Amino acid sequence: MRIKKHPILEFKTGKIVKFTFDGRELEGHEGETIAAALHAAGIRTMRESGHLHRPRGLFCNIGNCSSCLMVVNGEPNVRVCVERLREGMNVETQKGKGELK
Amino acid sequence: MRQIEIAIVGGGPAGLAAALNASKLGAQVILIDRNDYLGGQLIKQTHRFFGSKQQRASERGIDIALELANEVMANEKIEVLTEATALGHYEDGVLLVEQAGKIMAIKPERFIVATGGAEKTLLFPNNDLPGVYGAGAVQTLVNVFGVKPGKRVLMVGAGNIGVIVSYQLLQAGVEVAAIIEGAPRIGAYWVHAAKVVRAGVPIYTRHTILRAEGEGEVKGAVIAQLDDNWQPIPGTEREIEADVICLSVGLTPLTELLWQAGCQMTFVPELGGNVPFRNEQLETSVPGLYVAGDVSGIEEASAAMMEGALAGINAAASLGYTSDTLTADRQNVLDQLAGLRSGPVGEKIRKGLAQCSL
Numbered sequence: 001m002r003i004k005k006h007p008i009l010e011f012k013t014g015k016i017v018k019f020t021f022d023g024r025e026l027e028g029h030e031g032e033t034i035a036a037a038l039h040a041a042g043i044r045t046m047r048e049s050g051h052l053h054r055p056r057g058l059f060c061n062i063g064n065c066s067s068c069l070m071v072v073n074g075e076p077n078v079r080v081c082v083e084r085l086r087e088g089m090n091v092e093t094q095k096g097k098g099e100l101k
Numbered sequence: 102m103r104q105i106e107i108a109i110v111g112g113g114p115a116g117l118a119a120a121l122n123a124s125k126l127g128a129q130v131i132l133i134d135r136n137d138y139l140g141g142q143l144i145k146q147t148h149r150f151f152g153s154k155q156q157r158a159s160e161r162g163i164d165i166a167l168e169l170a171n172e173v174m175a176n177e178k179i180e181v182l183t184e185a186t187a188l189g190h191y192e193d194g195v196l197l198v199e200q201a202g203k204i205m206a207i208k209p210e211r212f213i214v215a216t217g218g219a220e221k222t223l224l225f226p227n228n229d230l231p232g233v234y235g236a237g238a239v240q241t242l243v244n245v246f247g248v249k250p251g252k253r254v255l256m257v258g259a260g261n262i263g264v265i266v267s268y269q270l271l272q273a274g275v276e277v278a279a280i281i282e283g284a285p286r287i288g289a290y291w292v293h294a295a296k297v298v299r300a301g302v303p304i305y306t307r308h309t310i311l312r313a314e315g316e317g318e319v320k321g322a323v324i325a326q327l328d329d330n331w332q333p334i335p336g337t338e339r340e341i342e343a344d345v346i347c348l349s350v351g352l353t354p355l356t357e358l359l360w361q362a363g364c365q366m367t368f369v370p371e372l373g374g375n376v377p378f379r380n381e382q383l384e385t386s387v388p389g390l391y392v393a394g395d396v397s398g399i400e401e402a403s404a405a406m407m408e409g410a411l412a413g414i415n416a417a418a419s420l421g422y423t424s425d426t427l428t429a430d431r432q433n434v435l436d437q438l439a440g441l442r443s444g445p446v447g448e449k450i451r452k453g454l455a456q457c458s459l
C-alpha cells in the first residue's frame with residue numbers, strides 16, 4: 001500500500017522495475033528497499049523461523065535485528081530492509097537458516 | 102593496513118558532528134557507516150524537532166541530517182565509507198571493517214564510536230508476528246519510502262516517539278486505533294499529544310498489551326488496564342482491531358563494539374541499558390576510545406550532535422591539534438550540553454550520567 005497524498009512529504013521514486021517473490025511477478029521502484037516494495041504489494045511475511053516455524057516480518061527496518069532475512073538471487077540471509085531493489089531480482093521466503101547453493 | 106588519525110564509526114548526528122569538529126582542528130578522519138547514506142536516525146524525522154530551545158529546535162530532523170551530511174561529503178579531510186560495517190576493535194588498536202564483501206584493517210590513532218541505539222521490544226505472546234514493528238521501523242517505511250505498514254495501528258508507548266509517529270501515520274492516511282501507555286501519565290510533550298487527541302485518537306494511560314492476535318500476521322491485540330503495581334486488572338481486557346502493533350518503548354545503546362574493545366561498562370536504566378564509563382572528555386576506560394550520541398546513553402539528536410562535537414574536538418586535541426579558540430569552543434559545547442540537561446526534563450539523564458562517570 002503506497003501513500004498517495006501526503007501533506008508535507010513528496011516521495012522521490014525510482015523507475016518501476018519488475019521482480020519476483022516466490023515465483024510471483026511484482027513491481028516496485030528501483031532504489032527502494034526490497035522490504036518497502038514487498039510492503040507496497042501487501043506482503044509482510046519474510047521468513048519462517050528455524051525451530052518453531054513461525055512467520056517473521058520486519059521489525060527494526062534499519063538492518064539491525066535480522067528479523068527480515070530472505071533469499072535473494074539464491075543468496076540466503078539477506079536483510080531485505082536495507083537491500084535495495086533492482087530489476088529482475090528473485091526474492092524468496094527463507095525457511096530456517098537458509099542454505100548456500 | 103590503513104593508518105589514520107581518527108576513525109569514527111556511525112554517521113548519525115553524533116558521528117557527523119564528530120567528523121566535522123575533528124577535521125576543523127586539522128585531523129584526518131575516516132567516517133564509517135553501514136548504511137548507504139549518512140544521517141542515521143535523523144533522515145526519517147520529518148517533524149519539527151522537539152526538545153532543546155537553543156539547538157535547532159523546530160527545524161526538521163531530515164534537513165539537519167542533509168545539511169551535516171553535505172558538509173561532511175564536501176570536506177577534504179574526511180574520507181567517508183558507506184555500506185561499510187565495523188566488525189571489531191582489537192587490543193592492538195586495529196579496527197576491522199567490511200565493505201562490499203571485503204575486509205579491511207584500519208589502524209586509527211583515536212577511535213570514536215557513535216553507533217546509536219536500537220529499539221527495544223516488549224514481552225507478550227505473539228510479539229514475533231509479522232505486523233509487530235518498532236516505531237522507528239514504521240517511521241522509516243512511511244516517511245522515507247512512502248509505504249504504509251497496514252491499515253490500522255495500535256501504538257504502544259506514549260513518549261515523544263510514539264506520539265509523533267502516530268501523528269505521522271495519520272498524515273500518511275493510516276488509521277491509529279489507540280495509543281496505550283503503561284505509566285499513569287504520557288511522556289510526550291503535550292503540544293504533540295494534543296494534535297493526535299484532536300484528530301480523534303484515544304490515549305489510554307495505565308494500559309498495557311497482553312497479547313497480539315492473529316495467525317500468520319497481526320489481526321488485533323488484547324489490552325488491559327494496569328493497577329498501581331503494573332499488574333493487569335482482571336476483567337478490564339479488551340480487544341483492539343489492528344493489523345499493525347507499533348512498539349515505542351524506548352531504545353537501547355548499540356554497544357557491541359565497546360564490549361568487544363574492552364570498555365568498562367555498566368547498566369544504567371536511565372540511559373537505556375548498558376553504557377560505557379566515560380570522563381568529561383567522553384573518553385572511555387580504553388585510552389583513545391571516545392563515545393558520542395545514543396551509544397553512550399539514549400538522549401536525543403541535539404545532545405548527540407553536542408557530544409559528537411565534544412568527542413571530535415577532544416580526540417583531535419589529544420593528537421596535538423589546537424586553535425586559538427580551542428578552550429572556548431570546548432567550554433561552549435560543555436555549556437550547551439549542561440543547558441540541554443538542565444531542569445526537570447534533564448533530571449533522568451543527569452541521574453544516569455552520575456552512574457557512569459569516570
Ligand SMILES: Cc1cc2nc3c(=O)[nH]c(=O)nc-3n(C[C@H](O)[C@H](O)[C@H](O)COP(=O)(O)OP(=O)(O)OC[C@H]3O[C@@H](n4cnc5c(N)ncnc54)[C@H](O)[C@@H]3O)c2cc1C
Nearest residue numbers: 111113114115134135141142187216217394395401402405
Ligand atoms: C522514531 C524516532 C523519532 C525520533 N525523534 C526525535 C526528535 O524529534 N528529536 C530528537 O532530538 N531526537 C529524536 N529521536 C532521537 C534521535 O534520532 C537520536 O537520538 C539520534 O539520531 C542519535 O544520534 P546518533 O548519531 O547517536 O545515532 P544514530 O542516528 O542512530 O546513528 C548511528 C549510525 O551508526 C551506524 N552504525 C551502527 N553500528 C555500526 C557499525 N558496526 N558499523 C558501521 N556503522 C554502524 C548506523 O547505521 C547509524 O547510521 C528519534 C528517534 C527515533 C528512533
Ligand code: FES
Nearest residue numbers: 061064065066081
Ligand atoms: S528488520 Fe531488522 S534487520 Fe531487517
